[in-house]
Amino acid sequence: GNTAKDLMRNFTANLRTPEVAARVIARQQLDMNPYDLLANTQIEPDSSTFTIKIQVRNPDGEVAKLAALGFADEFYEERTAYYAQQDKRDQIEVKIRSRDISYTQVQPKPMLNAIAGAVLGLLLGVAVVMLLT
Structure with missing residues (x-):
């Protein structure tokens, strides 16, 4: 319902921060600053499928792929740690749909x-x- 949409929007907003972008850059050893990464990153919630789509633009396709996977890993780890402390009934399964992503x-x-x-x-x-x- 509406709370799922709100939750998805919140997850997306939390991913779109310079702090998360800086962690993605450090994790993936990328040569850029967080603001440039964010300027070239689209993070869209889809509440109908309960998914978050992460799209990164970069002249180097491998860099874009690494950055997108970095955002996915950051989200996965943050949510997994959070839900581990919650009651079983309040937990939401979080997973990365596929690490085998293509780029154009x-x-x-x-x-x-x-x-x-x-x-x-x-x-x-x-x-x-x-x-x-």
Whole structure:
């Protein structure tokens, strides 16, 4: 019901903090600051399936994957520790649905840009030479 939605929103808000991002960075040995990580991270609750979707954007797909799994691990460990202290009836099962997550290239590859830039530069150079002669 409504309390489940509120709980999911609360879990999501707790994950979107610089402190959690700093722990993810330390855990996964990432070379970035917490604010940059948060700026490139989407954390969305889905109360219909009781899941939290974590999406991280980074030019390096492996870094994005490590960061997303880092957020999942932080959430899992924090909730597991919390529920271990609660009465059995008040516990909620928390698990990571899959560690085998894929990633897609969200930004063009630099080499492709360099080649396209060189070809475009060459074409413009030829056009300028033709105009001047």
